[in-house]
Amino acid sequence: MRGILYIKPTMPKKKDIITIAAEAPAQVLDLTIETTGRVVQSLPTKSVVKAGKKTKDYWHALGPGLTTGASDDDPSGIATYSQAGAKFGFQFLWTAALTFPLMAAVQEMCARIGLVTGRGLAGNIRLHFSKKVLYLCTILLVAANAFNIGADLGAMAKGAQLISPHIDFTVLVIGFTLLSLGLQIFTPYARYAKYLKWLALVLLAYVFSAILAKLDWGNVLSNAVIPSIHLGKDQIVLLAAILGTTISPYLFFWQTSQENEELISQGQTSIAERRGTDKAAIRSMRLDVWSGMLLSNLVMFFIIAAAGGVLFANGITNIDSAAQAAEALRPFAGNATYWLFAIGIIGTGLLAIPVLAGSSSYAIAESMGWRGQGLNSKLRKAYAFYGTIIISMLAGLGLNFIGLDPIKALIYAAVGNAVVAPIVLATIVIISSNRKIMGEWTNHKFTTWIGWLITGIMALAGGAAILTAF
Secondary structure, eight states: OTTOOOOOOOOOSSOOHHHHHHHHHHHHHHHHHHHHHHHHHHSOHHHHHHHHHHHHHHHHHOSHHHHHHHHTSOHHHHHHHHHHHHHHTTTTTTHHHHHHHHHHHHHHHHHHHHHHHSSOHHHHHHHHSOHHHHHHHHHHHHHHHHHHHHHHHHHHHHHHHHHOTTSOHHHHHHHHHHHHHHHHHHSOHHHHHHHHHHHGGGGHHHHHHHHHTTOOHHHHHHHHHSOOOOOOHHHHHHHHHHHHHHSOHHHHHHHHHHHHHHHHHTTOOSHHHHSOOOHHHHHHHHHHHHHHHHHHHHHHHHHHHHIIIIIGGGTOOOOOSHHHHHHHHHHHHOHHHHHHHHHHHHHHHHHHHHHHHHHHHHHHHHHHTOTTOSTTSOGGGOHHHHHHHHHHHHHHHHHTTTTOOHHHHHHHHHHHHHHHHHHHHHHHHHHHTOHHHHGGGOOOHHHHHHHHHHHHHHHHHHHHHHHHHO
């Protein structure tokens, strides 16, 4: 039969039994090598290589969308999702399926605005809206981001103490601040963007932590598919918190600006050179954005599942921080889940804090009309841009030393986001729907309808957050 190696048995003539025994292992090895070679040659090598190339091409196509989506799962978000699971079990798992398309639709509009206009979001608001709208959005964004940076820095320090309890909190929080500043200011953008991209993979820690927790996956999936909606006060507040931490204004500004930074890194330094796009760029952008938002919402899903399946099931219903969630999981889910949660806190903070500080700096730079200011610029040529990043980081750092409770910092950030999110979303929908601005890349009617729906939902969520805070 073709393809089967046949060996005709022969009787040894001149070789003695010792020689035959000695040669046997080598003959078996030689036969194994020959057979393996034939099997390998028969495999569809081109298909394997092609699949590997597609995977590599897919990874290279990911960029601003991946890092933007991943940065949304910062330590503050992890705390919110952990609280949702701990307090209500699997009730809020369905929100991941809701927020994914909403979040992706908004971020795609932002990315398209950046690609078509060659400007960031604040730059476009400055051109097409009144200064009052621009300054209100920028001031509230910067204030909310400062509180969020402070909460995330504190959470990272607490996360590091889970791994090394003997290290002082002050040393850790200052160390993380300096590390983040050093990466943002002194690392070339192309390399820095790669760091952020690889850091996004740390989010997989939360996927593994949920798997290791040995959950009832039948129950998990049923709650993910069939919404469990109760309109109690606590549920409304937590739903508003989930929406607020998932569809956040800083992501809008960062996404738009990063699309331009990618073009600048390719040599398109002027607005005129960056203005306009094509089908290939739009297709690549969509793949990037939807992949990033999918990762973000999958991680949200698994964090809620882990907290719901372990903490809620064991009567632990109050979680104030990501570090507390890790500590609470340890007795029930084991050391592996504990370590993964702790490492995730640090990794997500390193990813999210530069996005928070950077989005503030982009917003101010574009609001003030500072030209040539961005992460592609050298320090000496962009003092104002990097100065804003430094101020944002120091403000966040300072919040950890004035006695402000991290939870209160998150509440203030949530209130700021609640006010600014509907306003910024309205400007995004208006700009991306305007044919004079966007040309052939304007929104489809359905996309515009979705945009206004998201704006309305966020306005309601914002109102709930404000009422709760006061």
